Amino acid sequence: MSAKPKLRRREFWLLLGACVLILVLVPVVRHYQLRATARAYVAQLRAQGEKLDLAEVLPPVVAPDAEASAVLLEAAALLATNRNVLYRNPPQALQMVAPGRAQIGWQQPAVVDGPVSNSWAEVEAALAQDDAVLPLLRQLPPRPAFDFNLPYDQGIDKIRLPHLVASRKIAQRLSAAVLVELHRGDAATAATDVRAMLALVQGLAHDRMFITELVRMANTHLAVGASWELLQAPNVSDSELAALQQDWAALEFIRPGENALLMERAEWRRQLDKWRDSSIALREDLGYSPLTWDELLSAEDLQANLRRIKYRMDLLRWRYWWSYADELHALQSEQVVLGTLRQARTNESMFALAEQQDKQLEALGNAATNSGAGIGPGRFDLRHLLSAPVQVQELFFGKVMQAETSRRMVVTAIALKRYQLKNGQFPEKLAELTPDVLPIAPIDPMSGQPFHYRREGADGFLLYSVGKDGVDDGGDASNGSSSKSMYWLKGRDWVWPQPVR
Secondary structure (H helix, E strand, O other): OOHHHHHHHHHHHHHHHHHHHHHHHHHHHHHHHHHHHHHHHHHHHHHOOOOOOHHHHOOOOOOOOOEOHHHHHHHHHHHOOOOOHHHHOOOOOOEEEEOOEEEOHHHOOOEEEOOEEEOHHHHHHHHHOOOOHHHHHHOOOOOOEOOOOOOHHHOHHHOOOHHHHHHHHHHHHHHHHHHHHHHOOOHHHHHHHHHHHHHHHHHHHHHOOHHHHHHHHHHHHHHHHHHHHHHOOOOOOHHHHHHHHHHHHHOOOHHHHHHHHHHHHHHHHHHHHHHHHOHHHHHHHOOOOOOOHHHHOOOOOHHHHHHHHHHHHHHHHHHHHHHHHHHHHHHHHHHHHHHHHHHOOOOOOHHHHHHHHHHHHHHOOHHHOOOOOOOOOOOOOHHHOOHHHHHHHHOHHHHHHHHHHHHHHHHHHHHHHHHHHHHOOOOOOHHHHOOOOOOOOOEEOOOOEEOEEEEEOOOEEEEEEOOOOOOOOOOOOOOOOOOOOOOOOOOOOEEOOEEEO
């Protein structure tokens, strides 16, 4: 009679032991499965020749004759002492007044911004305080590289980039100088200062930082406006325009963008290894402070403490399980963005590439990830700690499309002006620009086809890209919405502005 109870107790303990074993083994097995999948994808990327480690993506050594970081820093220090009208109300280049139409800034009777108005004499007097700065910037070589010896091995979040703010201020000051010089009829100096703006954009490409690329594009937008203003000058020469055209043609956004994304990937992978190796490093970097027993048992903030306990458990889950799925998703997503940039090196339609990128990312389930809500207890789903920042990079290609379209359109507009100077009128077709003014026919990067163009009247033309939607709307510069934005790259078609005379 006693054998059955003993048998039942043994079965109970065997069953309990089996349950405990399963509870232990399943997470362990899952950990190794996830890790193996992530490692297999990393191995696949390496086999394809992808650069994944920091040492593989560091910027090259800069030749001494091209290194010009000291010029930028010296100019920025000098500008810091000139806090006057050029900070409060600088002259603005390429001010849109209607879709496809802009006023010539340097022809205006005064510099007006809302209720603030300054005479050109006041602006010129303020600019005269930069007499030591502008000649310095004009000495920049056409293809400089600003090597600030950034400590990439310390992590992107630890790198300080004061030179980016400095470059923005310098670009703004140069833009103001261009308008002042054009107002007094000095097109030659204005052309030199536009070239200095482009040298600034060129030099920053050495950084290989995502944020640096965004600043480069912002500075490029200023240079587009300054170039547009220069093209309206009646006394600009062909030689000045030829040099400027060369500088614009030499700018790159696709390859530097790829380099920046490769650096970002190498950096977060290095950070990932650190976080997996040390729970303390993970907690510190995410701003988590461990609970004391007194805090834990405090009844006054019990709910908050329970959330913090859950967050600590989530950190454990992240280190051993979530991080591998997140790593795989981040790598796959970045590979899509990198692939899109690489395809864009050809004259293939960037609009088609953007659509392809969206579909590929959607197939990866990117819509389900976070959109950058911050990190820390209760503020971020740790399951997407790595892949959430990648979503910002997904939007990067749109910035590249605008920058590359602007670059090619400026080159084309300069070539059209040079043709007019030589022949007394604009060409009937863009094909007439080659090979004398342009080596090859200008291509709209959005469509992969030539820009749309027609001559209008004796001294005007219509030049446009099909724009973000890839549809030719006949040069419709309106934005088709209630938005009042006058930014020239917001229309149905991206139309090179014509001046209001």
